[in-house]
Amino acid sequence: MRNSCGTLVFYFVLVMCLQSVAQQVERPRIDPAIDFGNVRLGLRMSKDKVMPLLTERYEVSPVKSSPLPVLAGREVWDVTEKTEPHFLVGNIAFERNVLVSASRLWVASDTAFSAAHTMAKLLARFKVEGFVTCIASTDKEFHAENEFEREVLMFDCGSKGIVVYADRIKYLGQSFEGVMIVETMQTRSSQK
Secondary structure, three states: OHHHHHHHHHHHHHHHHHHHHHHHHHOOOOOOEEEEOOEEEEOOOEHHHHHHHHHOOEEEEEOOOOOOHHHOOOEEEEEEEOOOOOOEEEEEEEEOOEEEEEEEEEEEOOOHHHHHHHHHHHHHHHHHHOOOOOEEEEEEEEEHHHOEEEEEEEEEOOOEEEEEEEEEEEEOOEEEEEEEEEEEEEOHHHOO
């Protein structure tokens, strides 16, 4: 009797998992978009449309040169809060006056709950948008000269992604830690 109950439970769980996968596969994918407050930006939007939408609520300033190779040769703009202290909330990049990538920064407060909550909200939105197949990878940096350590967790879901930076730095004998979560989107042709 025990084996048949175990087998029945196994098949029930298997069927439920397969149904969940089938529902995810059948869900149509929504065009990639990132929200900056109440402004929703989609890939391939024209610069003439994007800039007026963003400048209603944000300061948008050109980046002279980006250290990131993926942004080389593109017209890159930082998006910051209009009010002091002008926190950076993301960036946008254009090629031939068309939006080809955008990143939105989500700074988690100093609690693990805040980071987990932000990640849960982003992953739930990715699921609704149809970005359910993702590849996870990690990276690590350590710079002994300034006692800086960074753990990086990346989720590549095609034209959208999430990058989590967990930083620890020692400064004047004190240790500081922080987590920044970055939601990204880019056209497939611009991914490298």
